[in-house]
Amino acid sequence: MMSLPTNLMPLLETALNTFDILDSPEEEDEFIEKLRFFLDDNLILAALDLVDRxxxxxxxxxxxxxxxxxxxTTSTYSVFLGRPDKTSLHTAYCTCPSFAYSVLASDTQYMCKHLLATVLAIRMSKCTxxxxxxxxxxxxxMSGLSTT
Structure with a gap:
């Protein structure tokens, strides 16, 4: 498997930190289009589905x-964003198996759908x-750590 270029990570972080709160559908569409440069459509759609639900x-x-x-869909996962004032992908973490495999072990994704959903929900003010x-x-x- 091909690993992801690490020099794109700062650009993805910049894209994620560009908008504080998205106020209009046009701003949300622009934000999602920027994410499509870095992330797979399926990952984005799965994350948006989590936000919508x-x-x-x-x-x-x-x-x-x-x-x-x-x-x-099968469990509840803890998401740790690192610094509270910004999204830092270098310190962000999710307790799901996909993050462990796709992000940490095989380096085929920058993040899992749960981490992206959390960032999007924050940006769209849609956290419960x-x-x-x-x-x-x-x-x-403790229960979140025991699932890893």
Whole structure:
């Protein structure tokens, strides 16, 4: 399998960080078209489907810590974005098997559909928001780590 060119990673990050919140369908279309340069159409469509089904959950703690989960077709996956102010693909991670294989092991994709869905949901303001206590968050983090 061919590995992805690493010099395109900063360009993909720039494309993902270009828009804070997309306000119009035209801006969303322009954003998606830029992503098509880097990502497979099937990956983009699968991620948009997750966003449309409100599958991206943002958990907020009383001390402003955030955690993302994506309700996949077979399981729930934890998504870690790294820096809270920007998407950093170098530190982003998903607990799904596809991320482990396609991104980490074989280097055939820049991200999985769950990670992309999380980024898109943030940009489109379509995360399902929930407030959690410290104990609930700790349980969610531990259950997310145990699925890897």
């Amino acid at each position: 409100d599958s991206v959950i943002l958990y907020n703690t009383p001390w402003k810590h955030t955690k993302y989960e994506v309700l996949g 928001k929930r407030v959690v206590s410290p104990n609930e968050l700790a349980g969610k983090i």
